[in-house]
Amino acid sequence: MESFSAEIYRTGYSGRYGGGAAMCLVLWLLLLSSSPATACPRLCVCYPSPMTVSCQAQNFTLVPSGMPYSSQRVFLQNNQITELRVDSFGFGTQVLWLFSNNITWIEAGAFSDLRELEELDLGDNPTLRRLEGGAFRGLERLQSLHMHRCRLAALPHDLFHKLYSLQFLYLQENQLHFLQDDLFSDLVNLNQLFLHGNRIRTISEHAFRGLVNLDRLLLHDNRIKQVHRRAFRDLGRLTMLFLFNNSLAELPGQVLRDAGAVQFLRLNGNPWSCGCEARQLWEFFRGSRVSSSELMCSSPTPRRGVDLRFLREMDFALCPLPDPGSLAGTTTTTFSTKTRWWFSKHKPAASSKGVFEKSSETIKAFPFHAGKPHDSPGSNSAVSSAKYEFAEEEAALPKLDPEEYWANYGNEDAAATSMRCFELECPPSFDFPSSPSSSSSATPFLTVLHLCAVTLFMHMLFG
Structure with a gap:
């Protein structure tokens, strides 16, 4: 000059x-x-409208100094930056890209001066395995946060504290083993949450508390074995849920009922158990129009390869009621006396026949086995040994009122001797007690026999 x-x-x-x-x-x-508006750090390129500073792929190990304060977009990706400290950012910007660096440590409050920041990309930093609580303190206008492929094993409980404006959170392909309760509780405006490709095993009751505006939740490609039955209590606006390629054998029906707005559901690639524990999930699909993937059964053996959604009411005929005391709200698979008591209390009058009437509808069913029919009064051997096909419209089986069920819960064993199983599903070795009609006809005969014995004894005693 x-x-x-x-x-x-x-x-x-x-x-x-x-x-x-x-x-x-x-x-x-x-x-x-000397104007800061036109200054540009060495090895960087600056563009006006909007003010953009591009410092990518220059082997920087620290955030370069001399950054124009009015920069609206700062690109620092593909460098060798290792640390982010409180004094690293002496400028204000709305977009900051730091992906594909070697960041190992972010000091608490490192971004606190970036009050206008709306997008922060820290993805593809494989050495960033730990974050301090308060690392994102002050970013109350942040809308998009990328932390994918960072090998994060855990997240501090206050990591997302006061990030009220956050809408997109990318945490996929890390090494997260669990989600702390209330981790996302301040993210009331979060719209999309990406957690796929981690190592999460369980979803607790309060893992997603506060996410009242969440629209997409991606949890596929994890190791999830259990989802608490109220885990999705706050997800009333969720429309897309991906849980495929996990280790789920069952899923409580309450989980999906809480997420009642779901339109796209992917549950394939799980080892579904299609015994009694599947009834709640089956009932959800029976009354839902959600777009869903297939749910292939892995067990029991007779149902392996069958789509859980296409099971029938009769497939759950011997299942007990759900146990409200279980953690996941699932059903028990043990056929105890309360199961037999259920059928004894609600056995149709003509259930000894292969065909019976219920609510003006006819149910055609298979006998339990094709061997010799049980000899019981009023039974028809020709009917009971024949093979029938299911009707197109299955009538609902009798259901037990929950209050009646729990009023008798624990007292079933005392009356076990008088219980009768549902004869259409009885095992071959079950011993049927006499029918009420035969018992009532035998009572007068026993009375007459008793009187004859007393008369004979009196005659022998007194001559």
């Missing part, structure tokens, strides 16, 4: 007004060259 001003004087700008004009020109150029 000094040589430029000397050149001006040498060229003859020394007239009455020429000297003043030259001096003004020199001052203007000095101000322009």
Whole structure:
């Protein structure tokens, strides 16, 4: 600049007004060259409207100094930056990209001066295995946060504290083993949460508490074995749920009932157990129009390869009621006396026949085995040994009122001797007690026999 001003004087700008004009020109150029709006860090490229500073792929180990304070977008990806400290950012920006670096440590409050920041990308930093609580303190306007592929094993409980504006959170392909309760409780405006590709095993009751505006939840490609039955209590606006490629054998029906707005559901790639524990999930699909993937059964053996959604009411005929005391709200698979008591209390009057009437509908069913039919009064051997096909419209089986069930819970064994199983599903070795009609007809005969014995005894005693 000094040589430029000397050149001006040498060229003859020394007239009455020429000297003043030259001096003004020199001052203007000095101000322009020292203006922070036009300064650009070494090895970086700057663009106006919006003010963008691109410092990518320059092997920086620290955030470069001299960054224009008015920068709206700062690109620092594909460098060798290792640490982010409180004094690393002496500028204000709305977009900050730091992905594909070697960041190992972020000091608490490192971003606290970036009050206008809306997008922060820290993805693809495989050495960032741990974060301090308060690492994102002050980012109350942040809308998008990327932390994918960082090998994070755990997240501090206050990591997302006061991030009220956050809408997109990318945590996929890390090494997370669990989600702490209330971890996302401040993210009331979060719209999309990506957690796929981690090592999560269980979803607790309060893992997603506070996510009242969540629209997409991706949990596929984890190791999830259990989801608490109220884990989705706050997810009333969820429309997309991916849980495929996990280790789920069962899923409580309450989970999906709480997420009643789900439109796209993917549950394939799980070892579904299609015994009694599947009834709640089956009932959900029976009354839902959700777009779903297939749910292939892995057990029991007779149902392996069958889609859980296409099971029938009769497949759950011997299942007990759900146990409200279980953690996941699932059903028990043990056929105890309360199961037999259930059928004894609600056995149809003509259930000894292969065909019976219920609510003006006819149910055609298979006998339990094709061997010799049980000899019971009123039974029809030809009917009971025949094979029937299911009707197109299955009638609902009798259901037990929960209050009646729990009123008798624990007292079933005392009356076990008088219980009768549902004969259409009875095992071959079950011993049927006499029917009420035969018992009632035998009572007068026993009375007469007793009176005859007393008369004979009196005759022998008194002659």
